[in-house]
Amino acid sequence: MKKTxxxxxxxxxxxxxxxxxxxxxxxxxxxxHVLGGNGFIAPSDRLIVAGVGAGGKGGSDxxxxxxxxxxxxxxxxxxxxxxxxxxxxxxPKAKFYKDxxxxxxxxxxxxxxxxxxxxxxxHAMIALAAMQLGKHVYVQKPLTxxxxxxxxxxxxxxxxxxxxxxxxxGASNDGPRQMKEWYDAxxxxxxxxxxxxxxxxxxxxxxxxxxxxxxxxxxxxxDLWLNSAPYKxxxxxxxxxxxxxxxxxxxxxxGDMGCHLLEAPFxxxxxxxxxxxxxxxxxxYVDEFKRGYFPDSCPPSxxxxxxxxxxxxxxxxxxVHWMDGGIQPTRPEELExxxxxxxxxxxxxxxxxxxxxxxxxxxxxxxxxxxxRNKDIKVPEKFARVPKGAEGHYAxxxxxxxxxxxxxxxxxxxxIAGPLTEALLMAxxxxxxxxxxxKDANGKVSYPGRNIKLLWDNDNMKVTNFDAVNQYxxxxxxxxxxxxx
Numbered sequence: 321m322k323k324t325x326x327x328x329x330x331x332x333x334x335x336x337x338x339x340x341x342x343x344x345x346x347x348x349x350x351x352x353h354v355l356g357g358n359g360f361i362a363p364s365d366r367l368i369v370a371g372v373g374a375g376g377k378g379g380s381d382x383x384x385x386x387x388x389x390x391x392x393x394x395x396x397x398x399x400x401x402x403x404x405x406x407x408x409x410x411x412p413k414a415k416f417y418k419d420x421x422x423x424x425x426x427x428x429x430x431x432x433x434x435x436x437x438x439x440x441x442x443h444a445m446i447a448l449a450a451m452q453l454g455k456h457v458y459v460q461k462p463l464t465x466x467x468x469x470x471x472x473x474x475x476x477x478x479x480x481x482x483x484x485x486x487x488x489x490g491a492s493n494d495g496p497r498q499m500k501e502w503y504d505a506x507x508x509x510x511x512x513x514x515x516x517x518x519x520x521x522x523x524x525x526x527x528x529x530x531x532x533x534x535x536x537x538x539x540x541x542x543d544l545w546l547n548s549a550p551y552k553x554x555x556x557x558x559x560x561x562x563x564x565x566x567x568x569x570x571x572x573x574x575g576d577m578g579c580h581l582l583e584a585p586f587x588x589x590x591x592x593x594x595x596x597x598x599x600x601x602x603x604x605y606v607d608e609f610k611r612g613y614f615p616d617s618c619p620p621s622x623x624x625x626x627x628x629x630x631x632x633x634x635x636x637x638x639x640v641h642w643m644d645g646g647i648q649p650t651r652p653e654e655l656e657x658x659x660x661x662x663x664x665x666x667x668x669x670x671x672x673x674x675x676x677x678x679x680x681x682x683x684x685x686x687x688x689x690x691x692x693r694n695k696d697i698k699v700p701e702k703f704a705r706v707p708k709g710a711e712g713h714y715a716x717x718x719x720x721x722x723x724x725x726x727x728x729x730x731x732x733x734x735x736i737a738g739p740l741t742e743a744l745l746m747a748x749x750x751x752x753x754x755x756x757x758x759k760d761a762n763g764k765v766s767y768p769g770r771n772i773k774l775l776w777d778n779d780n781m782k783v784t785n786f787d788a789v790n791q792y793x794x795x796x797x798x799x800x801x802x803x804x805x
Contacts (some may be wrong), residue, residue: 375403474738490682509674621645
């Protein structure tokens with residue numbers, strides 16, 4: 321039977337409404353880049369995130385992005401299914417992958433941004449591959465494992481015009497901003513010396529690699545975990561935490577805590593790239609008379625001294641001391657005998673020509689010394705605070721990604737995080753120099769990298785007076801792994 325014009329109009333209307341509803345539902349989950357590039361604000365105003373590293377810190381990162389209320393976790397990736405189980409349960413709609421390369425290859429059209437929370441040695445290649453696809457990236461500290469990688473990521477952020485943030489939550493705290501206001505107001509004069517210290521490591525360092533080969537857990541893809549690092553047999557207790565103390569995978573106490581403790585000196589004083597560095601390290605003895613030699617493992621403690629050239633905010637060079645393994649600088653004379661130095665185990669001390677100031681981990685609780693000075697501080701607030709401080713570090717990145725490249729200020733974009741990471745890794749060059757061995761014709765062993773100062777050619781990224789450590793500036797990747805496309 322032939323339909324009337326009225327019936328046809330009603331049918332067409334129902335069809336239109338149905339089609340529109342389906343299209344609208346689909347439109348809400350289309351990644352932002354599909355709808356017009358990084359600067360386009362989608363009607364839903366939401367960011368679709370792929371999380372590489374879904375357990376441990378990766379799991380908390382992903383949860384915090386979702387907590388911002390403006391991000392959807394679309395994809396999860398982890399080499400350890402047991403570690404990732406919590407995130408998989410929390411985000412049941414997220415598609416799961418084990419290999420980040422497969423994730424990027426198959427799904428890159430379906431998300432806007434990537435969170436990288438993996439061991440240090442895999443940060444750079446994941447982040448750069450994502451950036452080359454036009455994805456915004458959030459990378460846990462330290463930004464990279466090697467100096468060369470940090471430089472390449474810093475350059476890539478500018479080249480690909482993506483929004484970047486290092487997971488250095490303290491950079492979003494009120495502390496660094498308050499200390500900048502105090503310093504700019506001249507309360508401590510010109511800073512020439514900084515001390516930063518930590519009680520880390522709290523994992524094994526200064527030990528030999530285990531000779532006890534163990535069975536690989538069924539939940540762990542060991543080859544994928546190794547990533548670019550040289551192949552070694554699996555040993556117990558390396559993952560998920562103790563890898564930090566091995567140079568093939570981690571960056572020691574500097575990589576773990578350096579970003580949290582040295583961010584404030586960088587932002588307050590405008591530090592950029594160091595020009596020279598020297599280090600002394602703690603020793604482990606295998607018996608009463610013989611010092612252990614374990615070059616694959618970070619030392620149990622170290623004291624590193626870096627020199628930074630004059631900046632627009634200093635009158636001369638700045639000397640920065642880093643101490644780990646429980647070593648601390650001498651207590652300032654302005655601090656009373658029973659007053660806590662830093663937070664007890666960690667802290668940062670600024671020494672100026674007119675006074676001193678100290679802070680804790682994450683640059684928290686900044687104070688002038690002596691502490692009695694803090695009662696009468698009257699310095700106006702001139703730097704905007706990040707809502708919710710350290711916790712707001714995640715939402716800050718999400719909102720910046722939604723706004724588009726260059727539209728919102730971030731606390732730790734790669735232009736800041738890159739040079740900071742390079743300084744930490746330069747310090748590690750000096751630490752590793754202590755383990756460089758040489759043998760003369762008679763077999764006598766010497767350590768020429770000890771008790772010397774390394775001079776740094778920043779443009780060419782090389783030490784000019786001790787070539788043996790330049791191999792650590794840009795390491796060799798395992799066959800089949802590359803940095804970038």
